[in-house]
Structure formats: C-alpha cells, structure tokens
Amino acid sequence: MSEFFERNGELIQQRWPKVWQRLSVEDSAALQADRVEGLGSTLSINGIQLTSRHDRTREAALQADSLPIDSPVVHVYGTGLGDLQLQLLECSGLERLYVHILNGAVFALVLQLLDQQQWLSDPRVELWYAGDLAEIQLPYFALPSELVLADDYNAKIRDRLISETHLAFNNRRFDPDNPEIAERLQACIERVRADADAAELFATCSGREVFVIATGPSLEQHFDTLRAVRERAQRPLLICVDTAYRPLIEQGIKPDVVVTIDQRISMRHLPSDGTGDITLVYMPMVDPVVVRAWQGKRYVAYSASPIYSELRQQFPKAQLFVGGSVIHPAVDLAVKMGASQITLFGADFAFPNNKTHAGWNDGDLGPQMGAARHWVLDGHGQRVKTQLNFRSYLCELERYIAGNPGVAFYNSSRAGAMIVGTTFHPELAR
Known part of the structure; x- marks a missing residue:
C-alpha cells in the first residue's frame, strides 16, 4: 500500500465507509497505466488520457466554466486526477459537490499515485459510485475520458450521460423550419x-x-x-x-x-x-x-x-x-x-x-x-x-x-x- 493510498483511504473510510469498502478491493493492477508527458504530465489508462498532458489546471478551469456559475449544487461524473473538483470548490457559492465514481479501479489507482485529500476533506463534497443512483443528476459535468473508461457497474449512468450530452445534436434534424x-x-x-x-x-x-x-x-x-x-x-x-x-x-x-x-x-x-x-x-x-x-x-x-x-x-x-x-x-x-x-x-x-x-x-x-x-x-x-x-x-x-x-x-x-x-x-x- 502506497503512502498516498493509505492517507487517502483513511479519509474516505472516515467519511464514506461503504465507498471505501468497495474501493479497497478494486483491481487497479489489471489496468494498463502509463505516465504521459507533454508541457505537463497526466495518467493514461488503457490508452485513454485522464486529463490534458499539457495544462491540467487550465483544462479543469474550462470545464468548470461550462457549468452554471450560480448553481449551489454541482455533480461531477468521473474523478479524474482531482483537478475539476478543486476548481469547483473555489466557487464561493457552491454548497454541495457530488462526485460520482465511473470506474472504481481507475479511482483506486489515482488514490495510490496522487494526494487527493484536499478535495476529499472538503465538507461540501459527497462521494458516490455513479451506478448507485438510477438516474443522472443535474447540473453535471462528465469527464470525457471516464465516459470511455466507465466500468460495468456504472455503465447505465454512462449511457444516460452520453445520451443527455448528445441530445441537442441528435435533435438537429428535426427542425420544423x-x-x-x-x-x-x-x-x-x-x-x-x-x-x-x-x-x-x-x-x-x-x-x-x-x-x-x-x-x-x-x-x-x-x-x-x-x-x-x-x-x-x-x-x-x-x-x-x-x-x-x-x-x-x-x-x-x-x-x-x-x-x-x-x-x-x-x-x-x-x-x-x-x-x-x-x-x-x-x-x-x-x-x-x-x-x-x-x-x-x-x-x-x-x-x-x-x-x-x-x-x-x-x-x-x-x-x-x-x-x-x-x-x-x-x-x-x-x-x-x-x-x-x-x-x-x-x-x-x-x-x-x-x-x-x-x-x-x-x-x-x-x-x-x-x-x-x-x-x-x-x-x-x-x-x-x-x-x-x-x-x-x-x-x-x-x-x-x-x-x-x-x-x-x-x-x-x-x-x-x-x-x-x-x-x-x-x-x-x-
């Protein structure tokens, strides 16, 4: 067990014991994980980059800007490397941030490699597995990489997220004009x-x-x-x-x-x-x-x-x-x-x-x-x-x-x- 995993795990176990019980047995060793270098660096899982390899912070800021700035509650699907969560928690009007895990093994691996305590310790954060709920919650941001990497348990929510994201595009050919x-x-x-x-x-x-x-x-x-x-x-x-x-x-x-x-x-x-x-x-x-x-x-x-x-x-x-x-x-x-x-x-x-x-x-x-x-x-x-x-x-x-x-x-x-x-x-x- 890495030092990061132990400290991250203690915090999750304290706040969300049932989530930690599941995370602690996720098979992250089965993932093909690589460090990808650019102007910065990120983690690639099975060939999918979790974030930008050039500027993770700027990417997260762009993602955060796409959400309603006055919403007191926001849902994030996918955990990434924690960058979007940190950006959203800087919003003074945010009262609750729900983070929905789309791939338990991916998140368990991130917990081994990086310190995630800053956002996990924030009292405004709630942590769930996405598949624990039958429906998607609004407003939301879904991390694109984890829509691809979503595991079997969370697949139904992934499908709803993608369907919702594509709705306007799919309806374009039904223009009454x-x-x-x-x-x-x-x-x-x-x-x-x-x-x-x-x-x-x-x-x-x-x-x-x-x-x-x-x-x-x-x-x-x-x-x-x-x-x-x-x-x-x-x-x-x-x-x-x-x-x-x-x-x-x-x-x-x-x-x-x-x-x-x-x-x-x-x-x-x-x-x-x-x-x-x-x-x-x-x-x-x-x-x-x-x-x-x-x-x-x-x-x-x-x-x-x-x-x-x-x-x-x-x-x-x-x-x-x-x-x-x-x-x-x-x-x-x-x-x-x-x-x-x-x-x-x-x-x-x-x-x-x-x-x-x-x-x-x-x-x-x-x-x-x-x-x-x-x-x-x-x-x-x-x-x-x-x-x-x-x-x-x-x-x-x-x-x-x-x-x-x-x-x-x-x-x-x-x-x-x-x-x-x-x-x-x-x-x-x-």
Missing part, C-alpha cells in the same frame, strides 16, 4: 385529415396481454413461438414496429397492429399486399405513398416534437411517446390501449450474435456490424456490441417503463441489452 420536413408534412395533410385518431384505440384492450415486437436479432429465436401464439383463439395482441413487419410476414406471422414513424420507411419495409385486416398507426412524417397503399384501418398520432406543432392545432390527434425509436410509440400505444402485461420481442438495442437485425442483411437498415464501437451489458451480464443511438433508445425506454409501474414488462430474451424495469419472461427468455 427544415424545408424537407415542411414538404413531407404538407404531402401528408390529406391523409392526416381523413384518417382516424389513434386515440380511438386507447382503452380498447384493457387488461389484455400485448406482445410488442421489434427487429433485434433475438426475434429470430421466437418465430416458431409467435406463429403458434398467432393461431390461438385467446391470445395476446401483436403490435410490431415497421421494420419487423416484413420478417414476420415472411415467417407466416401476421401482426394485429403496425407502428411506423420514420420518413425513411418505404414500401420495401411495409409492402401493402394482404394488409386489409392489419391496423396501421403512423405519424405524418411517414411517406404518404406507404400510407395511401395500406389496405387496413389507418390511425394518425403525433409525437411531442415541434415539427408537429402546426398540425396538432389544425388536426388534433393523440400523442404517443417517442424517444428516438419506433419501439417507444409501439410500447406507449400498448400501454394506452390498456395492456396489463407487455412482453418485448427483439428489443435488443445491441448486436447479439454479431448481427444487427432479424430478417435483414447487415447494413440493410443502416448500421453495420463493422461500425459497432460501443457496448452494453446483456441479460447474462456480458458486454455485447452496440452503437450510441441504440444506447440512447434504451435509456428512454427504461425511463418510460419506470414511469408506468402499473404495467408488467417482460423481456423475451437475454441475448440483447439488459432493460431495467423488465423481468425476463420465465418461459421465453433464453
């Missing part, structure tokens, strides 16, 4: 005016079980089950997302309801033949060619997006929750229809078995396996490849589930991402 959006909405007005309000479907299946079917690779495990269920007289309602429709039809499984919201969905995804007894729930950004060709009953819904603000005033319709993916309004529709139990199929938010989607070739729906640079934990607690937007969609679904405690949510597979708030279906999950 975008001429392409205006043109598409104008082309859909005729159908919006004529088609039914999705609210007519609400409370029509009170107490019924609903299967919500997405297009993750694990869906392929359940084609036989879904085909058999579809033939039963008394069975769950089958709601599928647009990209799952063709794979289901090709397997002889006809859903009851299809939900679609994306302007990129075409007749290739939603062929209209044989759809006379299938309900379509859509949002006005969907290609009007697809909507007009649909033979079954059509229902219109909006999201909370500002692109629909004028249409909402002209033609009031129901609103469904959208958090970036069509899985969200499909689940929200099931809840608003009155489902007491929802089982998710193909809701993987990841690429299990090195595949992107069920029933489609690699790259057919956008992402390719070779581009997967990120990970989530699957139902077995193992890391599985994914991409950033999938992690954001997962975060929003988990938040939605947390806000609907009266509905029982089941996951049909352990192959995809672990979905907080769901239970693995005792008969279906593998």
Whole structure:
C-alpha cells in the first residue's frame, strides 16, 4: 500500500465507509497505466488520457466554466486526477459537490499515485459510485475520458450521460423550419385529415396481454413461438414496429397492429399486399405513398416534437411517446390501449450474435456490424456490441417503463441489452 493510498483511504473510510469498502478491493493492477508527458504530465489508462498532458489546471478551469456559475449544487461524473473538483470548490457559492465514481479501479489507482485529500476533506463534497443512483443528476459535468473508461457497474449512468450530452445534436434534424420536413408534412395533410385518431384505440384492450415486437436479432429465436401464439383463439395482441413487419410476414406471422414513424420507411419495409385486416398507426412524417397503399384501418398520432406543432392545432390527434425509436410509440400505444402485461420481442438495442437485425442483411437498415464501437451489458451480464443511438433508445425506454409501474414488462430474451424495469419472461427468455 502506497503512502498516498493509505492517507487517502483513511479519509474516505472516515467519511464514506461503504465507498471505501468497495474501493479497497478494486483491481487497479489489471489496468494498463502509463505516465504521459507533454508541457505537463497526466495518467493514461488503457490508452485513454485522464486529463490534458499539457495544462491540467487550465483544462479543469474550462470545464468548470461550462457549468452554471450560480448553481449551489454541482455533480461531477468521473474523478479524474482531482483537478475539476478543486476548481469547483473555489466557487464561493457552491454548497454541495457530488462526485460520482465511473470506474472504481481507475479511482483506486489515482488514490495510490496522487494526494487527493484536499478535495476529499472538503465538507461540501459527497462521494458516490455513479451506478448507485438510477438516474443522472443535474447540473453535471462528465469527464470525457471516464465516459470511455466507465466500468460495468456504472455503465447505465454512462449511457444516460452520453445520451443527455448528445441530445441537442441528435435533435438537429428535426427542425420544423427544415424545408424537407415542411414538404413531407404538407404531402401528408390529406391523409392526416381523413384518417382516424389513434386515440380511438386507447382503452380498447384493457387488461389484455400485448406482445410488442421489434427487429433485434433475438426475434429470430421466437418465430416458431409467435406463429403458434398467432393461431390461438385467446391470445395476446401483436403490435410490431415497421421494420419487423416484413420478417414476420415472411415467417407466416401476421401482426394485429403496425407502428411506423420514420420518413425513411418505404414500401420495401411495409409492402401493402394482404394488409386489409392489419391496423396501421403512423405519424405524418411517414411517406404518404406507404400510407395511401395500406389496405387496413389507418390511425394518425403525433409525437411531442415541434415539427408537429402546426398540425396538432389544425388536426388534433393523440400523442404517443417517442424517444428516438419506433419501439417507444409501439410500447406507449400498448400501454394506452390498456395492456396489463407487455412482453418485448427483439428489443435488443445491441448486436447479439454479431448481427444487427432479424430478417435483414447487415447494413440493410443502416448500421453495420463493422461500425459497432460501443457496448452494453446483456441479460447474462456480458458486454455485447452496440452503437450510441441504440444506447440512447434504451435509456428512454427504461425511463418510460419506470414511469408506468402499473404495467408488467417482460423481456423475451437475454441475448440483447439488459432493460431495467423488465423481468425476463420465465418461459421465453433464453
């Protein structure tokens, strides 16, 4: 035990004994740690620099300046080398600084190498593991290096932090002043005016079980089950997302309801033949060619997006929750229809078995396996490849589930991402 580790540890043990109990057994020896020299120096962990190697103090000052200067409470995610904490503690108006550990082994190593007592001893500081809380806290600053280095225990909070940080960037293409959006909405007005309000479907299946079917690779495990269920007289309602429709039809499984919201969905995804007894729930950004060709009953819904603000005033319709993916309004529709139990199929938010989607070739729906640079934990607690937007969609679904405690949510597979708030279906999950 180094002298620094002993002194830092005594202080943490005195103030946060449960945190120290965990830190003291972290395996920091497993990390590849190197000192990196520049105009100054820093610590590199597994090839990731914790801070600038030129001027750590100036970097921390820039980071501190990005936070609200009048906030009495600030949250810092990641511990770094302590520089940002020291900068923030110089603010006279700061009453409480919450420091959330994103990688316990990294922090344990820093405690061995550097004196951290100055900020750890400040009575305004509270020290937690980030994963001890289910949600991110505002206002916050997340150290970029530790968003990359976050360990398994803190991964869910890392995902929420990255999703929140990217929110404005991700929403940029949903600008109501975008001429392409205006043109598409104008082309859909005729159908919006004529088609039914999705609210007519609400409370029509009170107490019924609903299967919500997405297009993750694990869906392929359940084609036989879904085909058999579809033939039963008394069975769950089958709601599928647009990209799952063709794979289901090709397997002889006809859903009851299809939900679609994306302007990129075409007749290739939603062929209209044989759809006379299938309900379509859509949002006005969907290609009007697809909507007009649909033979079954059509229902219109909006999201909370500002692109629909004028249409909402002209033609009031129901609103469904959208958090970036069509899985969200499909689940929200099931809840608003009155489902007491929802089982998710193909809701993987990841690429299990090195595949992107069920029933489609690699790259057919956008992402390719070779581009997967990120990970989530699957139902077995193992890391599985994914991409950033999938992690954001997962975060929003988990938040939605947390806000609907009266509905029982089941996951049909352990192959995809672990979905907080769901239970693995005792008969279906593998």
